[in-house]
Amino acid sequence: MQYVNCAQTSPFLDSLLHASLTDFTALLDNAKYKTQVIYTQINRDKNNQPAFTDFKYHASRNYIYPASTVKLPVSLLALIKLEELNAKYLNRATTMITDSAFYCQKRITTDSSSASGYPTVENYIKKMFLVSDNTACARVYEFVGHDYAHKKLNELGYKDIRLFNRLDGQCPGDTAKITPPVYFLNGNKDTVYKQPLTYFTEKLQHPIESSRVGSLKIGKNKYIAKDFSAHNYLTPSDLHSIMKHIVFNEDLPKKDKLPLSNESRLFMLKYLGMYPKESIYPRYEKKIFYDSFKKYFLYGSAVATIKQDSIRVFNIVGRAYGFLVDCAYIVDFKNNIEFLLTSVVYVNDKDVIGSGKYEYDQLGLPFLKSLSWSIYDYEKKRKKEFAPDLKEFSELFKE
Numbered sequence: 001m002q003y004v005n006c007a008q009t010s011p012f013l014d015s016l017l018h019a020s021l022t023d024f025t026a027l028l029d030n031a032k033y034k035t036q037v038i039y040t041q042i043n044r045d046k047n048n049q050p051a052f053t054d055f056k057y058h059a060s061r062n063y064i065y066p067a068s069t070v071k072l073p074v075s076l077l078a079l080i081k082l083e084e085l086n087a088k089y090l091n092r093a094t095t096m097i098t099d100s101a102f103y104c105q106k107r108i109t110t111d112s113s114s115a116s117g118y119p120t121v122e123n124y125i126k127k128m129f130l131v132s133d134n135t136a137c138a139r140v141y142e143f144v145g146h147d148y149a150h151k152k153l154n155e156l157g158y159k160d161i162r163l164f165n166r167l168d169g170q171c172p173g174d175t176a177k178i179t180p181p182v183y184f185l186n187g188n189k190d191t192v193y194k195q196p197l198t199y200f201t202e203k204l205q206h207p208i209e210s211s212r213v214g215s216l217k218i219g220k221n222k223y224i225a226k227d228f229s230a231h232n233y234l235t236p237s238d239l240h241s242i243m244k245h246i247v248f249n250e251d252l253p254k255k256d257k258l259p260l261s262n263e264s265r266l267f268m269l270k271y272l273g274m275y276p277k278e279s280i281y282p283r284y285e286k287k288i289f290y291d292s293f294k295k296y297f298l299y300g301s302a303v304a305t306i307k308q309d310s311i312r313v314f315n316i317v318g319r320a321y322g323f324l325v326d327c328a329y330i331v332d333f334k335n336n337i338e339f340l341l342t343s344v345v346y347v348n349d350k351d352v353i354g355s356g357k358y359e360y361d362q363l364g365l366p367f368l369k370s371l372s373w374s375i376y377d378y379e380k381k382r383k384k385e386f387a388p389d390l391k392e393f394s395e396l397f398k399e
Contacts, residue, residue, distance in 0.1 A: 013039060013055040020374035024367050028057075033346050034064060034323075035367075038240045039375055040340035044388045050251055052244070059237050061160070063211040064344050066234035067318030069325050070163055071128040071137050072242055073234070077144045077152055078121050079264045087193050089186040092122040092264070094193075098139055099181035101197040104171040108139060113282035118185075122267070123282065129271040130279055131289050132317065138168035146177040146200040156258065158242070160207040162233040173230065174200070206233065214321070214351040226353040239316075239327045240342040247314065247329045247340070270396045272329075273314040275306065278397070296326040297341060298376070300369030301361040310334035312393065322348025324364040330376065333394045336387040337379045343371055 017028055017037065027033045037057035042050050082092055095118040098108040114123035124140045127133035141149075141163070153161050166176050177200040184193040206229040215223040249258050249265050258265075271279075276289035291306040292299035294317045299306070315328035327342040347364035350357060358364075 008056040008059040010055040010057065013037065013057045016374070016378060017057060017371070020377070021367075021370055024370060027345060027363070027367050032351070034062065035345045036060065036064070036236045036343060037371065038236055038340075038342040040240070040244065041379075041382075042338050042340070042388070043384060044386045046386055048386075048389045050248055050388075052248075056237070061208055061235055061237075063208060063213055063228055063233065064236065064325070064346070065213070065228060065318075065321050065323045066232050066239070067320040067323060067325060068128075068132045068134070068137070068167065069239050069316050069318040069327060070167070070232050070234055071132065072239065072246075072316045072327070073153065073158070073161060074137055074141050074144060074149070074163065075125045075128060075268065076242065076246065076258070076260070077149050078125070078140045079268070080152065080259055081144060081148060082121065083259070083261060083264065085193060087184075089192045090184055092125070092267070093120050095185040096120055096124075096139075096143065097183040097185060098142060099183065101180050102171075102175065102178055104175055105180040106170065115281040125268070126271050126279065127282055129268070129316070130274060130276050130282070130294075131284060132294055134167040134169075138166035138170065141166045142179040143182050143195065145179050145195075145198050147198070147202065150202075150204060158238050160233065160235065161238055162204060162206065162231075164230060165232050174203075208233070213346075214348060214353040216353050217355070223352070236325070236327070236342045236344050239325070240340065243314075243316070243327050243329060243342070244340055266396065269314055269393065272316065273312045273393070273396065296324065296365055296368045297328050297330065297343075297372035298369060301365040302369075312397070314393075319360065321353050322346050322358040324360060324368060326368055326372075328372075330372065331390055331393055332376075332380075333390050335380060336384075336390070337376065338388055338390060339375060339379050341372060341375055343368060 027035050036059050038059055039055045041053040044050055100107040108119055111119040114120055124136040127136040149163050179198045181197050182195040183191050186192050211228040212225045214226050216226040217223055245258050246268055250262055275291045276284040277286050290303050292302055292304040295313050296317050297313055310333045312331050313328050318325035323346050325344045329340050331338045345364050345367055347359040
C-alpha cells in the first residue's frame with residue numbers, strides 16, 4: 001500500500017530519509033503507519049537573524065490523534081489570555097482556584113507541588129511540559145475556555161485546530177466544553193479576577209471530511225470504525241508552526257508575531273527544554289521521571305540519564321491509541337547545531353483503537369530516535385555561512 005492524499009513531500013527530504021533510515025523503509029513507505037515528517041533548516045545571517053527552509057515528508061491534513069501535544073497550544077493560549085486581561089496582580093503565578101458548578105467538575109484549592117502550596121497557571125504549565133500531566137492540562141483548559149481558545153486560534157491563523165477534550169477524562173463529550181468558575185486571588189486572598197461558569201456558544205464542525213481511524217471493539221468479534229470527530233485535532237504542520245513561532249517569536253516580523261511577551265516565551269522555552277530532575281517546584285522522583293521521560297527524539301525508548309549537556313531538546317510529545325508524536329527545537333550548543341523537527345507515526349498493527357497493544361517500544365520510538373539522529377548528523381555536516389549564537393537558549397539553564 002502506498003500513500004494517497006498526501007499533499008506535500010520534499011524530494012530532498014524523501015531522499016535523505018530513505019538513504020539514512022534503511023531499517024525503517026516500511027514506516028516511510030507503507031500508508032498504514034501514517035508517517036509524517038516536517039524538518040526546518042535554520043540559517044542565520046551576520047546579525048544572527050534566522051531564515052527558515054521547511055521540508056516535508058507526507059505532510060497532510062489526514063486525521064492523527066494529537067494526544068498530549070495539545071498541551072502546547074493550551075499553554076500558549078493561557079499565557080496570552082492572562083496578558084490580554086491585564087488585571088492588577090494577575091499573572092501566571094497568581095493563585096488560581098477552580099470551583100465546581102457542574103456534575104463532573106471538581107473544586108481545586110491547593111497544590112502541594114507548587115512553591116506557594118496553591119494552584120497557579122505557572123505550576124500547571126510546568127507540570128504539562130515536564131511530565132505531560134493531563135490533570136494540569138484540564139485545569140488550564142478550564143481557564144482558557146472553549147470559545148476563547150478557538151476564537152484566538154482563528155485570529156492567529158490556526159483555523160483548523162480543534163480543542164474539544166481536556167485529557168483528564170472527567171467530563172465526557174460536550175460537557176468537556178463547559179468550564180467551571182475560576183477565581184484568581186492575590187496574597188491577601190482578595191479576588192483579582194473572576195471567571196464564571198461558561199458554556200460554549202458554538203458547536204464547531206470538524207475541519208476534515210473523515211476523521212475515522214482504525215476500529216473500535218463493541219462486542220465479541222464485533223467492530224466499528226472509530227470516529228475521532230469529537231476529539232482534538234491538531235495537524236503536525238500546525239503543531240510545528242506553533243513551536244517555530246514560540247522559539248523564534250522575537251525574530252519574526254511584527255505581523256507574524258504571537259501576542260506573547262518575551263518573558264512568557266522564555267518561561268515556556270525553559271520548561272519545554274528542562275529535565276524533570278532540574279525542577280524544584282514541582283519536584284519529581286528521578287527513578288520514575290527519568291531524563292529522557294518525554295524525549296522521544298534522540299533517545300527513543302531508552303530510560304536514560306542524559307549527560308550530554310551541550311544538547312537540549314525543547315519539545316512536546318503525544319502518545320495514545322498507537323500514535324506517537326514529537327515536536328521539537330533541537331540544539332547543540334557545542335557544535336552550533338539547531339533545527340526544528342516534527343514527526344508522527346502510527347504503530348497499531350491490529351488497527352484496534354483502545355486495545356493497549358501498540359508497538360511503541362519495538363517500532364515507533366526507535367524510528368523517532370533514528371529519524372532525529374539522521375537529521376542531526378546531516379546538520380552537523382551542513383555548511384553554514386554564519387554560526388548561530390545560541391546563548392539565549394543555553395542561558396535558560398544556568399543557575
